[in-house]
Amino acid sequence: MATKALSYLRVSGKSQIGNDGFPRQRDTIQRYAKANGLEVVEEFRDEGVSGTKEMSDRAGLADLLDRLESNGVRIVLVERADRVARSLLVGEVILGQFRKLGVQVVAADSGADLTVADDDPTRTLIRQVLGAVAQFEKSVIVLKLRAARERKRRRDGRCEGRKAFGDRPNEVKALNRLRQLRRKPRGGRRLSYAEVADALNCEGLSTRSGKPWNRGTVHSICKRLGSA
Numbered sequence: 001m002a003t004k005a006l007s008y009l010r011v012s013g014k015s016q017i018g019n020d021g022f023p024r025q026r027d028t029i030q031r032y033a034k035a036n037g038l039e040v041v042e043e044f045r046d047e048g049v050s051g052t053k054e055m056s057d058r059a060g061l062a063d064l065l066d067r068l069e070s071n072g073v074r075i076v077l078v079e080r081a082d083r084v085a086r087s088l089l090v091g092e093v094i095l096g097q098f099r100k101l102g103v104q105v106v107a108a109d110s111g112a113d114l115t116v117a118d119d120d121p122t123r124t125l126i127r128q129v130l131g132a133v134a135q136f137e138k139s140v141i142v143l144k145l146r147a148a149r150e151r152k153r154r155r156d157g158r159c160e161g162r163k164a165f166g167d168r169p170n171e172v173k174a175l176n177r178l179r180q181l182r183r184k185p186r187g188g189r190r191l192s193y194a195e196v197a198d199a200l201n202c203e204g205l206s207t208r209s210g211k212p213w214n215r216g217t218v219h220s221i222c223k224r225l226g227s228a
Contacts (some may be wrong), residue, residue: 002039005075008064009045010083025079032108033077040077042067061094068101082110082134091131165208165221174205175221182222192219 007029011021022045033040044067045058064076076098078084084105085091091114098105098115105114112130114168181199184190189200197213207213 002037003075003078004040004041004073005033006064006067007040007043007077008061008083009043009079010049010058010060011047012049012086025083028079029077029108031112032106035068037113038077041073065097065101068098068103070147073125074101074103075085076103076105077108078105078114080134080139081112081130082143083116084114085131086134086137086138088128088131092128159198164224168208174200174207177205178218179225182218193222 004106004215007026009022009025009029026043032038044060046058049058049060051219061069068076074212079093084094095105095115103115106112107114110130114130116124165171178196178200181191181196194215196218197215200213200218205213207217
């Protein structure tokens with residue numbers, strides 16, 4: 001008769017919920033369970049929850065621990081160590097809760113027991129190394145993304161945050177007209193910001209929010225364009 005086990009799955013980003021994160025984790029866990037005579041009887045998961053979050057921020061993990069206190073199952077399977085936590089400190093805190101219940105948490109990708117007793121120095125080192133590697137990989141990803149943003153900023157002048165007025169197709173006409181109105185005619189007087197705003201409103205050209213143009217809105221756009 002197969003030994004019963006529970007599984008815990010987690011993805012950190014909301015955008016990952018509909019992608020292959022959960023199916024991939026589930027497949028790895030099921031393959032390990034089948035190869036080791038285990039039956040996964042229930043699955044718990046946290047959607048869009050960072051691996052640096054402690055237990056108070058994880059409803060799925062809290063439900064899992066609550067279920068373990070009443071159903072007698074003593075094995076929990078996760079895809080790999082960083083599904084428990086990416087932060088080594090947070091991981092040790094969470095695994096400590098499983099140890100108190102006498103529950104074994106196993107990483108399906110390596111078969112490593114993440115909850116081995118602290119008096120086993122070799123296994124404790126393995127658990128800590130796995131957690132440290134996951135933390136290091138996260139740090140590398142963060143640094144790579146930061147470098148990519150910097151490259152894009154140097155190339156395009158902008159890479160994140162709210163898009164500037166005129167970046168959207170339906171704003172191009174209004175931006176071009178604003179530039180035209182603000183341009184100083186030969187031998188004439190440049191229109192003030194308030195006069196430009198009045199002209200745009202009279203011509204029915206809309207701001208992004210749909211509110212009427214005003215002096216401040218025109219000034220901020222001209223300042224960005226270098227024509228203030």
